[in-house]
Amino acid sequence: MNFLAHIYLSGENDQVKIGNFIGDWIKGNDFNKYPADIKKGILIHRSIDSYTDNHPIVRQSKSRLNDKYHKYSGVIIDIFYDHFLSVNWDTYSSVSISDFTNGLNNGLTAYMEFLPAPIQEFIPRFMKNRWMESYGTPDGIEKVLEGMSRHTSLPDKTIDAIEILKIYYTEFQNEFNEYFPTLIHHVEEKFLISIHKQFSGKKE
Numbered sequence: 001m002n003f004l005a006h007i008y009l010s011g012e013n014d015q016v017k018i019g020n021f022i023g024d025w026i027k028g029n030d031f032n033k034y035p036a037d038i039k040k041g042i043l044i045h046r047s048i049d050s051y052t053d054n055h056p057i058v059r060q061s062k063s064r065l066n067d068k069y070h071k072y073s074g075v076i077i078d079i080f081y082d083h084f085l086s087v088n089w090d091t092y093s094s095v096s097i098s099d100f101t102n103g104l105n106n107g108l109t110a111y112m113e114f115l116p117a118p119i120q121e122f123i124p125r126f127m128k129n130r131w132m133e134s135y136g137t138p139d140g141i142e143k144v145l146e147g148m149s150r151h152t153s154l155p156d157k158t159i160d161a162i163e164i165l166k167i168y169y170t171e172f173q174n175e176f177n178e179y180f181p182t183l184i185h186h187v188e189e190k191f192l193i194s195i196h197k198q199f200s201g202k203k204e
Helices: 003-008 014-021 028-033 036-053 056-063 066-087 097-110 117-128 138-151 158-167 169-191 195-199
Strands: none
Touching: 003 014, 003 036, 003 066, 003 097, 014 036, 014 097, 028 036, 036 066, 036 169, 056 066, 056 169, 066 138, 066 158, 066 169, 097 117, 138 158, 158 169, 169 195
């Protein structure tokens, strides 16, 4: 899961969202340095990553990318799955994706002091490019991949990734639709947050 799914799976607590957002940058026991809710977000992030990496449906998705991306196949699938969350957003949320993004941006600004220096450097680019909204189109995914290739160790094979997405679009979408509800259930059950109740408009 990339940024969109991670933040969606945080519930409504802004500090939990911040922790989930910075999860990739916090190593080992460093999460203990943070306030309780940010710490919870970091632990949710780790749990999402572990659950995703070991799920057979996700492995099936990754298998189509292994020849081109090898160990980075999971990174590409994370982005593909965020694409399918974006295009099916109304199924999962009563809040527009634009308002959802604005809410995260406000939280990141408010809690900037808690963000590691590399994230503070990344945030302006993340906000300016409306990163989470860009997942909704293949062109947006292409820009995300190109940006990651420039600023991370991700191989610059964006054209290949987009081509694979187009060829197997239906298969990837079906796999996402089967997998994502199980991930929601996993997070809700393990961390006692009501993602569906908070975001789907299904008030109890």
